[in-house]
Amino acid sequence: MTEILTITGNVATVPEQRTLPGGATVTSFRLAAAHRRFDKNTGGWIDQYTNWYQVSAFRGLGEHALASLHQGDRVIVVGRMHLRAWENGTRSGTSADIEADAIGHDLLFGTTVFTRTARRDGAAAPREAAESDGSPAAASAPPAGARDADGWAIPATDELVGAAAAADADTPF
Numbered sequence: 001m002t003e004i005l006t007i008t009g010n011v012a013t014v015p016e017q018r019t020l021p022g023g024a025t026v027t028s029f030r031l032a033a034a035h036r037r038f039d040k041n042t043g044g045w046i047d048q049y050t051n052w053y054q055v056s057a058f059r060g061l062g063e064h065a066l067a068s069l070h071q072g073d074r075v076i077v078v079g080r081m082h083l084r085a086w087e088n089g090t091r092s093g094t095s096a097d098i099e100a101d102a103i104g105h106d107l108l109f110g111t112t113v114f115t116r117t118a119r120r121d122g123a124a125a126p127r128e129a130a131e132s133d134g135s136p137a138a139a140s141a142p143p144a145g146a147r148d149a150d151g152w153a154i155p156a157t158d159e160l161v162g163a164a165a166a167a168d169a170d171t172p173f
Helices: 059-068 126-132 136-140 157-168
Strands: 004-011 016-019 025-039 044-058 074-087 092-105
Touching: 004 044, 004 092, 016 059, 025 059, 044 059, 044 074, 059 092
Parallel strands: 044 092
Antiparallel strands: 004 025, 004 074, 016 025, 025 044, 074 092
């Protein structure tokens, strides 16, 4: 059984990348998830305790995490937790390791800019392929980052098609 969990916290260490013997890359960093509560007596927030996690992101996710995350960033991590016992001769303990499936900045605390990257196999991402084929749909597609009069992002044509298909699908319940 696999437990998927979502944790918000601060990147506590500078993300580091290493290459595994099989050639895959992994980016790792420590995540500090502080728990706070409101104290009625003082009228303010107080820190109760902090849980520490070792987060590992593999391959493309790890490469993007290395380029995007900095020490101190507030992030949301979704992944699978593994508890690991360790010993170093004089001390022993248990470590909570998370193998990340997704990582993103916590937008409650700031803004971020998303940049789509090309796929590893060299093929263009769906938007770039549609823009380069000269089709009428590509010509009518809004430019990347386009915004309407109210400042909201305009979805790409392929996103509109996907949303329409999802609306036509039967609900699972």
